[in-house]
Amino acid sequence: MGLWIAVTEASASQLYHDASFVWLGLPDGTNFVMGTLVSPLGALMLVVVNVVGFLVVLYSNEYMAHEEGLPRYYAELMLFLSAMNGLVLADNYLEFILMWELVGLCSYLLIGFFWKKPSAASAAKKAFIVTRVGDVLFFLGVFILFSSLGDLSSATPATAYAGTTCPGGVLHWSCLGFTFTPPNTNSSVPFLPANAAIEASNFGGSSWLPTLAGLLILGGAAGKSAQFPLHTWLPDAMEGPTTVSALIHAATMVAAGIYLLAITDIYFGFTLTAAIVIVGIGGFTSLFAGTMGIVAPDIKRVIAYSTISQLGYMAMAVGAAAVISDLTPTYSLVNGTPVLNTFTGVAMFHLFSHAFFKALLFLTAGAVIHAVGTQDLFQMGGLRKRMPITSITMLVGALALSGIPPFSGFFSKDDLLSLTWQAATLESTQNGSPLLYVFFALALMAVFITALYIFRLWFLAFSGDRSRGEAPAASHGAPAPAAPTSAPFASSTSSSSSSSHAHDAPAAALPLASSTSSSAPSASGAHDGGHAGGHDPSWIMTVPLVVLATLAVAAGFLPLIPGVGHLLPGLSWTVLGKCVTNCGAGSSFDLTDALLGSASLAFAGLGILTAYAFWGNGKVYRLPKDSPLLGVHSVLLHKYYFDELYDGLATHVILGLARGADWVDRYIIDGTIRGIEELFSQASKSGRRLQTGIVSSYAAWVVVGLLAFLVFFLYVVPWLVGGFHLPPTPGL
Amino acid sequence: MTTIPLVDLLSLSGALFALGLFGVLTRRNFILILISVEVIMNAAILNFVAFSLFSPGPAAGGIPGQSIAVILIGLAATEVAVGLAIVLALNRLRGTLNVAEAIQLKL
Amino acid sequence: MSVDAATLAFLLVGIAAFLAGALALLSREIVHTVIYIGGFFASLGVVYFLLSAPFLGLLQLAVYAGAVTILLMFAVMVIKRRIFAREAVLGIKAPTFILALLVGAVLLDLAQRVPAYASAPACPASDPYCVSLLAQNLFLDNGGWLLLLGFVMLSALAGAVHLAREWRTPAVRKIRED
Known part of the structure; x- marks a missing residue:
């Protein structure tokens, strides 16, 4: 269904289909509407949500087969997916908030699926409360929009569409863009995206109010998408079943935050200050989270950090798009109406490709956990031979994440970096501020880090000849003599790694090598340890992996599909995009883009090589005892002491x-x-x-x-x- | 037609009202309180008559006020009868006429 | 300040009425009280005569000075009680006395402020005391109300008779024994 809508949307001449009704009409003429809006971004999100959702549900059939409370699990999963569908189809902020809260609720329920485990329960609470902090900010932002733009009849929009009344109520996105939407359902009049709305004149002459509104909405998105100050819930959310992690990280929860930023940029717009803050937070988060990923001993947590990092990229891209829209607004005519060009499609492209390879990574990780009965990387190893399909599909995911062509991550990440570079150049030439270059540099460093940690994961889990399961077992309980002396660069001793790690403690006693103890209880709960031999799972779990691996490759070529340009506004920046749209027309090859592409490729390759040097072939690098980096390691292991x-x-x-x-x-x-x-x-x-x-x-x-x-x-x-x-x- | 000034009538009425009020407030004997109430009633009736005599309405000779006065006199007589019946009952049941002792607000 | 005969008479009678009322309320002996209050009622009747309302004056004399006074006298005779000694002049409680004085002062002040309204037209020559007019007003114009009032009075009197009866029910006996 979502696919069908997306295909229709991609081939349709009209981009926005809106059907709404007045949900709550106030006597003073204020209307709160409920409705369905099929927009390009929404259609793209529909694809992501439903494809990933379907594969996750399929995968769950085997993965979760031994768990209790399956009806609850599937009910919550379905509610999650439908809330997410509702969210991407909402046509106003009020409805969006309702769905947003439903998504938050479902994530709470699913993270706390193993509610008997105290750590899972507290992780669920943490996720709920931390995102709630963001939600409060988001509400305040929407309140500002509502109260400031509330009386549209007296506002003086700076566009040609001034003075039109707004039948949909002020929170309706068409109204935020100050465009009249005819009441018939198949409107061909496009929304006029943004930037008119953030004029100070619409906020009673206040220039800081729209900035504040944008920042508050960013706060909401940061809560949902685990951006820098509010990121702490996401690693802990690994307490949920791995399938839920895959869903949350790929398609639902965290995507909602980026989607919020994207639609806010399209329909409302960010002021320059707000946009720069978004770029900053995104860029910083991408590096910040990546560094934590280097030392995490838990396979799922590594991927979780990579999610935060990639979400940082997306936020950064939205911010960069907003910067470009603010500094050099360009318009194109759609059906005779000038429509502001926006570049949020770049962020959405990364979200799209990321959804597939991230779901793939989680599901392969799930398969590994399912097979070996532990989440500790240092007890794995040598799985490549026993689990070839899992190994290869995860390699595909890792390559995509690292940004190696022809995997999708390369194209989207390259787009995104290129966009940021563009924004940074604009900012520095127009306003003389090199600030964005700094954030760009952070993001570029994050490319290296990304490749490093994801291949550390892959090498630790799959390369080598045999499992290292025995080694760290002694470190639990009585302190093993080896643990303090040979503090490993990244070790599962995790003597202090916060108590929320504790769930894998009993599992540590179940090393792969001593697979005889298959009856030992599995503490992570996501698996029952029955596949102690470590082999590829059955087709129910394998098919999603293969499909996702295929998609992880294919998603990069999305812009090649005719009509997708509709779905991803502004996606024409990259080497690939340039070629798709212009190569045939003989346009010049952009040197900057090429250099950027090469740079990110080089960084990624460097990261992979570094990872191989440290952890390749079954090696486990340990820091020397007197290394000054031990302190850094400890800080990273403690997640910068944010908890x-x-x-x-x-x-x-x-x-x-x-x-x-x-x-x-x-x-x-x-x-x-x-x-x-x-x-x-x-x-x-x-x-x-x-x-x-x-x-x-x-x-x-x-x-x-x-x-x-x-x-x-x-x-x-x-x-x-x-x-x-x-x-x-x-x-x- | 009268030559007596209205002020004098009203002053007498006010003075009698105050006198009756004084009696109601200070006396403890039920009969005296009843008598005080009658004094107040008379002051009020006098007021009616006086104002009626000095209202230049269509009715001659302050007739409406006199009508009310007639009715009020009858009413006052009835009130005295009822009051004295209460006095008798109270005396018979409680053996006292002191209102300070009849504090149960019932017979 | 010239005062005509009627006014002079009114002043004298009014002072007499006030004095009679005051003596009635301050007397130590309840029989004296009844006598004084009879005088009070009678002097008010004279006031009505002075106000050219002879019918009202007669009614006052008959009902108040006659019937009510005699009723009071009978009641006093039946009860045979003296006024409590402490209620004599010296027993006046200051706060309530001051309260009554204040109200009196306010009312007198208010009386001074009433503008000098013109007096009502005189009675017609055919009916010098307006008796027929009064009758018309009383029985024709307000006859319905008078009738209603009559019923109220009648039921009140029936209640009074019931109250004044000698009660011999067990409940009453019990109350008396307490």
Whole structure:
């Protein structure tokens, strides 16, 4: 279905199909609408969500076969997918938020699928709470849009479409772009994308308000897509089943954040400041997360860090696209309407290709875990011979992730870097700020890091002759003499690696070599250890792998498909894209693009070679005992102490705040209430004495009231209004 | 047609009202309270008559006020009868006429 | 300040009424109270005569000075109780006294502020005391209300008779024993 929509969309002449109805109409004319919007980006997302979702569900059939609570699992999975479908089909921010929250809920449920494990439960809570921080920011951003753009009739949009009323309600995306959408369902009038909307004039002359709105929305996206300050939930989310990880990382949860950024750029636009912040956060995150991936001992966590890193790329690309839109807006005519060119398609392209190779990586990792019964890389090894299909498909995924042609990651990542370079050049020539070059450099370094950690993973898991399962087993429980002395560059001793790793502790006692103990309980829960021999899984799990591997290759050639240009606005930057669109027309070969492509390729190759040097052929590199890098290693292993930082924040700052709030509640609010209560209690105590039953005293009080009444109206009121007047002649 | 000024009538009425009020508030004897209430009633009736005499309406001689006064006199007489019946019942049941002792607000 | 005869008479009678009322309320002996209050009612009746309302004056004399006073006298005789000694002049409680004084002061002040309205037209020559007009107003114009009032009064009187009866029910006996 999603594919059909996408194909229709790609071949359709009209890009936007909107069917909406008024969900909640307010008396002042404000409408909240619900509706379905099929947009190019949405169609692309439909493909991603449904293809990956289908393969994951197929894969789950075997992978999850031995688990309890399967109905719950599939129900949550389906809810997840449908929420994601709803999200990409939403046509206004309100509906988007609803779906967004559903996605968040499902991720909470699925990460906490093994709810009996404390670590899984806490990981689910962590994911929920951390993304909730982002959600609050997102809400605030949307509130700003709503309150600032709320009265569109009085706003003065800077475009030719000024003054049109907005039947869909202000949060409707067509309204944010200040374009009139005819009420009929098959509108051929395109949305006018953005940038008109972020004019300060629409925000009461405030230039910082649209920036703030953009940054708040970025906050929401950062929460969902695990960008820098809010990234901590994603590695812990590995507590869920591997299939769920694949889904979350490839198609659903984290893609929602990037999708939010992309549509916000298209329909609303980011101011330059906001765009640069996005580039910065994205670029920084890509490198930052990658470095943590180098030392992680857990196969799934390595891939999780790679997800954060790749999401950083995507965010960076959206930011770069926004920078370009802000600095040199260009328009093209669609059906006679000028439409701002946007380049968010580049980010979406990477999301698209990333979805496939990331799902592939997770599913192959799942197959490995399924087969060997541990998630610890240092207990694997030599699996290449026993699991050839898994090995090869994972290699495809790793190559795609590293950005080696002809795998898809190369094209999309190259696009993205090229776009960022373009934005950086624009920024530095127009505003003289080299800031974006710095972020670009970070991203380029991340290419090297990416190749390094993913091939470290691959070499550790698949190369060599035999498993190293025995080695680290001793480090659990009593400290083995070897552990402190030979602190490994990346070792599973993970003596301190935060407690959330603890789930693989019992599994460590189940090394591959000693496969006899197949009945030992598997703590990760994602597998039952029954395939201790380590062989390729059955076709149910293999078919998705092969399909995804094929897609991981093929996704790179997506722009070759005619019509896809519709789906990926602005995707014409790369060597490939240039060739697809212009080579035949004899256009010149862009030297910058070529250099960038070569550079990223070189970095990736360097990364692979480095990985081979350290970990190839079954080697395990260990840092020398006195290496100054040990400190760095420890920091990385502790994920830059972010968990500890947030814990400290929670324990001291939040607890302090809570204590303060408690004090306020106890003594001020409760005090007020108790005071009122005391007042009435005392009043009734003294009032009770008035109830003597003596008629005379009642009469006296009546007279007091009468006297007060008379005095008030005869003396006080005339004194206030200046004179006492009776009518000169009584009227009859 | 009268030559007595309205102010004098109203002053007498107000003074009698205050007197009756004083009686109601200070006396403890039920009969005295009843009598005080009658004084207040008389003050009110006098007020009606006085204002009626000085209202230049179509009715001659302050007739509406006199009508009300007639009705009120009848009403006051009834009230005295009922009040005295209550006095008798109270005296018989409680053996007192002191309102300060009849604080149960029932017979 | 010239005062005509009617006004002078009114002033005297008014002072007499006030004094009679005050004496009635301050008397130590309840029989004296009843006598004084009879005087009070009678002087108000004279006021009505002075106000050219002889019918009202007669009614006042008959109902108030006559019937009500005698009713009070009977009640006092039945009960045979003296006014409590502590309620004599010296027993006035200051706060309530001041309260009554304040109300009186306010009312007197209010009386001074009432503008000098023109007096109502005189009664026609054919009916110098407006008695027929009063009758017409009372029984024709407001006859319905008067009838309603009559029923109310009648039921009130029935209630009074019921209250004043000698009660011999067990409940009453129990109350008296308590």
